[in-house]
Amino acid sequence: MSSRHYLFPDDGEPLRLSRRLAEGMVFGKDALPQYAGTRQKVASVVLEIDGTKAQRILSAHGSYWTFDAVGDIRRGLTRSAGDIINAAHTPAGSNGTVVALQPRLSKKRAEEEHRWTLGKAELDRIAADIWPKTSSDRLKSAKGISVKRPPLTFDARHALDEATADLWKISHAIDELKEPSLKGFAYEARTRGAAFPEHGALYQAVAQMADEHLEILRRRRVGKGVWYAVVDVIMWDDNHVGTSVGRYHEECYGKQAAVIAARKLLAEHAAEFAENVTVEAEVLTDLEWQDRLKGSEAD
Template identity: 50%
Template sequence: MASRHYLFPDNGEPVRVSLELLNGLISGRDALPQYAGTRQRVLGVIFDLEDGKPSRVAHTETGIWIFDEDGRISSGLQRAVALAMDSMPRPSRHSSTVVELHPRASERMFEKEFRWEAEKSDIDRVLADIWPKQKADRLGTIRGTKRKPPLSFDARHALNEISDAFWKIPLAIERLKEPSQKAFGYEARLRAESDPDFGPLYRAIADMSDWQLDVQKRRRTGKGVWYAVVEVMAWHDGVGEAVARYHQRCNSRKEAVLAARALLSEHAAKFDDDRTVEAMLLTEPEWEKQSSDDLGSS
């Protein structure tokens, strides 16, 4: 299952709230200054997935986000949670068969302050974004404003100087074979203990080595969870961009090979003079890393 959230401003079209922004707003890391000091309607849609695509709406739920003067919703969410907890029925102190009226009042207050009635046209507009039939059906995605301290010249220069040779680290680790990989990770952790000034750095490269060793073992044995992946690449002036991706989770490399062939056959019609359809096999750690990278760049 998966979910999407949409914000319904008083004027204009609804806008999609990305998962990254949603998490940032909930945690207080992100803000929407354009809505500071307002109450905004939100609609959440939970749907089933089939082959990575939405197949059926399982549930919809409305909510109201109360933005503070900085465009953050964390304090409003805290009040909503408190009201929701207070509205839960509990037995009366005087009788085990009598329910107190206070929770009912809290429930009415919660519904009035943090819920709204979505009309059929609101839900239909969101469904058109989930299953678009034309380009105009897709809704825009709103972006937040994270708290970011100003980056001074000294700080930027230090980061650039430090990271200048970062590319050498994964390259050196990837070249190691399994026995050397084990020794590398073990020695790096020993040095983290004996050289506390650089302990965090040694532990970081040891973690990178552990990750690479896990991938190497899975590629050698073919065991564990694998992913068959097919990407549709659009090419312009020699530069390719992934415009679609299809995947299937498999229980072994052999199973993933068959799944990749089936995905290639299913999507072969998407091949064109400026588009290629490419298949790849990823171990579970590689898939998780790639998915995390995609999320971070969205």
């Protein structure tokens, strides 16, 4: 089986979304700034493949992608997933037909808000692109903003794996140190970098990691400056593997204000809690928040 994705703009011909582009947008590595600030229809089809040729369309479904001010869809996808999950886990009523029907109505509204049904015209246009009879049947491909990555050869992948196999030990060692030890650690790393210039860049990076962790500890001790209240909605599968389906945050000044804001966010999103969904709150310094955002983009 294989999947393909298509964008159906309000005006103009549909566009094919390459797998690299679609996955890049879902994980925040790509964007379509030409659709910034709009809501667009996207069709996803699953194909039966024989060798390299598509034999038939097995399924097709439509969803709405909401693009933010820079053409990113992640926030819209998070909201969509959260609304659908919330509707699906709305507790049923126990005293009356009208109340008992409310979960179904809520789910129906969520489906209408975030999904659409492909008609014959859309399916015919997709089929023409998959099995073109003329060159004009093929749809143009949408262009994202990410640069196509160079190929990673087997030798390159092996060399990178060998070189980075134990990198986790660096951050683990730094995380175990207290403030006085971190100062000496960073100074000594820079001293060794000067003594061994062939590894100078590596020692400099290690020293910078120590500096950043030292600053985080200082800010946590003082409690001043910019902080973030964060609430994550996490769906857990049967193997106890969690997937973030929603993240809400609020920028605050001072740790105590962030704690109060986190309590408020936790109360606002408590309804999203379900049998397999947890709602978790925490407070982060601005440095930790930036690292969390970078980690999300890398994922």
